[in-house]
Amino acid sequence: MPGAKLTLVKNDSPSAQHSLLVDIESAYAVARFLRDDPQLRLDYCSNVTGVDFLDAELSEKVKVKKVVDGVEKEVEEVRKTKRAGYLEVVYHLYSMSLKHGPVILRQRTPGRADPVKVMSLTPLWRSAEFQEREVFDLYGVLFDGHPDLRRILMWDGFKDYPMRKDYQEPDDYEYEPTPHDDVCDKAKAHYPAQEAKA
Amino acid sequence: MDEGLRSELQKQGVFTVTLQELHNWSRSNSVWPLGFGLACCAIEMMAASMARYDLARFGAEVFRPSPRQADLMIVAGTVTKKMAPQVVRLYNQMPEPKYVIAMGACAISGGPFKQGYNVLKGIDRYIPVDVHIPGCPPRPEALIHAFMTLQRKIDAQKVFGPDRAHHFDASKPSEFPIPLYGEHDLVPTKNPNVWEPAVVVR
Numbered sequence: 001m002p003g004a005k006l007t008l009v010k011n012d013s014p015s016a017q018h019s020l021l022v023d024i025e026s027a028y029a030v031a032r033f034l035r036d037d038p039q040l041r042l043d044y045c046s047n048v049t050g051v052d053f054l055d056a057e058l059s060e061k062v063k064v065k066k067v068v069d070g071v072e073k074e075v076e077e078v079r080k081t082k083r084a085g086y087l088e089v090v091y092h093l094y095s096m097s098l099k100h101g102p103v104i105l106r107q108r109t110p111g112r113a114d115p116v117k118v119m120s121l122t123p124l125w126r127s128a129e130f131q132e133r134e135v136f137d138l139y140g141v142l143f144d145g146h147p148d149l150r151r152i153l154m155w156d157g158f159k160d161y162p163m164r165k166d167y168q169e170p171d172d173y174e175y176e177p178t179p180h181d182d183v184c185d186k187a188k189a190h191y192p193a194q195e196a197k198a
Numbered sequence: 199m200d201e202g203l204r205s206e207l208q209k210q211g212v213f214t215v216t217l218q219e220l221h222n223w224s225r226s227n228s229v230w231p232l233g234f235g236l237a238c239c240a241i242e243m244m245a246a247s248m249a250r251y252d253l254a255r256f257g258a259e260v261f262r263p264s265p266r267q268a269d270l271m272i273v274a275g276t277v278t279k280k281m282a283p284q285v286v287r288l289y290n291q292m293p294e295p296k297y298v299i300a301m302g303a304c305a306i307s308g309g310p311f312k313q314g315y316n317v318l319k320g321i322d323r324y325i326p327v328d329v330h331i332p333g334c335p336p337r338p339e340a341l342i343h344a345f346m347t348l349q350r351k352i353d354a355q356k357v358f359g360p361d362r363a364h365h366f367d368a369s370k371p372s373e374f375p376i377p378l379y380g381e382h383d384l385v386p387t388k389n390p391n392v393w394e395p396a397v398v399v400r
Contacts, residue, residue, distance in 0.1 A: 154316065155280055159381040162315040169315050170383040175395035183313065194397050 004030055009106065019090070019104035027107050027119040028145070034093060034103060035124055042093040042103055045125035048132055050139035052112070052165045055085040085112040087141055091121060091128070109141065112164075120146035138163035218357040225269075225295065226352035229345070232268035232288065233261035237275025239302040239335040246338035256345050265291040270348070272341075273327075276304035276311060277318045279384050283376045289325045290373040294365035297352075299344050300327045303334045310334070323388040325374055 004026035009019045022030045034042045059080045066075045087109045094101030109116040120143035122129045132143045133152040140161035143149055151158060160167055173179075176187040204214055215223075235243055247253045247261065262268040265288045277285055289298065300321055303309030311317035321327065328351060329344045336344075355363040364370040374392060377384040 153280075155379040157379050157381060160315075167315070170387065172319060172383070172387055175319075175398070177396075177398055190395075194395070197397055 006030070017102070017104060019106050021106045021108060024107055024109070024118050027105075028121065028124075031091075031105065031119075031121050031124050034105070040103075041095045041098050042101065044094045044096045044101075045091055045121065045127050046094055046102070047090075047092040048121075048128050048135060049090050050135040050141060050163065051088040051090060052139060052163065053085050053088065054112075054165050056083050057081070058083055086110065087112055087116050087139055089118050089132075089135055089141055093125075114140065115142050116140065117142045117144055119144050120149075122146050137161075140164065221357055222353045222355055226349040227257040228260075229256070229258045229270045229297065229348065229352075230260045230262050230268055231258060231270040231272050232265055232292065233263055234288070235272075235274045236277060236281065236285075237302075237304065239274035239305070242335045242338055243272055243274045243301065243341060246341045251338040251342060253342070253345070256342070256349065258345055265289075266293060268292050269295065270297045270299065272299045272301055273305040273321045274301045276309065277321050278316050279318050280316070280379075282318045282321070282324060282384060283378070285321060286324045286374060286376045290376070294372050295363065296365075296372075297328045297348055298325055299329045299331065299341075299348065301331050301341060301344070302336055303332060306330045306332065318384070320393075323393045324377060325389075326392050 005023040007021040009021050011017050011019070034040050057080055059078050062077050062079045063074050064077045065072055067073075068075070089107045091105040091107075092101075093103045093105060107118040109118060118141055120128070120132055122132055122143070123145060129147070130152060132146055133149060135141050136143060136146075136149055137151040137153050138161060150156070154162070162169075171186065171189070173183065173186040174190045174193075176183055179187040199214060199216075207214055235241075245251060247259055253259050258270070265271075269292070271285075271289055271292065273285065289296070298321075300306045304311060304317065305321050306327075308314075308317050308319035312319055318324075322330075329347050331340050331344045333340050357363070357366060365372065371391075374389055375386075377386060379385075
């Protein structure tokens with residue numbers, strides 16, 4: 001696969017479901033190889049989903065040698081790095097004929113601002129069609145090469161992407177008989193109007 | 199009419215009744231529901247209409263496939279914002295007199311999906327609801343209880359006079375505006391003529 005940039009994303013949890021991060025340009029070719037290679041034959045795409053990563057500040061502890069009071073010491077320092085947010089589309093692939101899997105394939109967009117584009121794998125696996133539409137509907141990821149990219153759950157005139165982490169829901173907390181936690185905070189904005197009525 | 203005279207006449211085989219009683223008695227014992235369900239509550243609704251719970255005892259077993267022939271709308275299940283305009287449209291297509299039972303936590307308030315982005319927080323925001331049943335889902339007994347509550351409500355309705363039932367009053371609306379799909383939510387988010395947020399005393 002010339003020019004394909006593949007990264008193995010480790011999963012340290014007990015499930016140990018490692019995944020394969022593939023760059024958008026060669027995603028289609030890599031996916032076709034995974035499907036057609038006689039040793040892999042990943043002929044079944046069981047699941048497509050989206051993940052939203054916000055802009056984040058990562059902090060890691062680094063041991064640095066420093067001269068303190070004339071003596072060289074090893075001091076722990078917290079180093080902070082900023083990471084721009086991105087969206088990911090995750091595919092779970094199985095092989096029905098060879099009975100193995102899953103192989104988890106990820107495509108990562110460069111940023112979160114529109115337009116965010118990845119390669120559609122619907123031409124390879126028909127089962128991805130509706131699920132890619134769902135990812136488009138709820139996360140706003142555009143799929144290059146998708147035959148019918150329309151909203152599937154929300155209506156056509158809907159403008160938001162509700163599964164994104166910065167989604168602002170409509171303020172309809174005017175009647176909350178038993179509010180708690182963040183619902184309570186949102187309902188409190190309506191209290192003055194209620195007190196005026198009472 | 200004097201109760202003593204009425205019972206004396208009954209002993210002779212003469213039954214007297216007012217027009218209102220006759221009207222309400224016939225109406226309340228032939229409430230034909232509209233056959234539509236939105237989620238798992240519809241399964242309980244079907245169970246209530248089957249032999250074990252036997253809704254036919256209340257004259258309500260005739261689930262009609264057309265809103266033109268139905269008297270009662272059982273909103274059985276989650277009303278999503280995408281489905282809400284269609285539910286209101288079905289209600290508008292029903293002839294008067296018509297009644298609504300909101301069945302289950304979702305239909306009365308949004309239920310477990312209340313904090314979601316896609317579920318309407320109660321169908322009573324757009325159409326007038328006669329009986330609310332809580333439960334997730336309510337058992338068939340609860341639906342039967344709702345039917346009996348509705349029957350009592352129909353029996354108490356007036357045919358004449360200033361406080362007559364709304365279907366005898368031409369000035370009262372029988373159709374309600376259908377909400378439109380907006381860019382972020384339904385427009386309008388509620389019908390203030392039907393529903394106002396209740397004042398919660400804290």
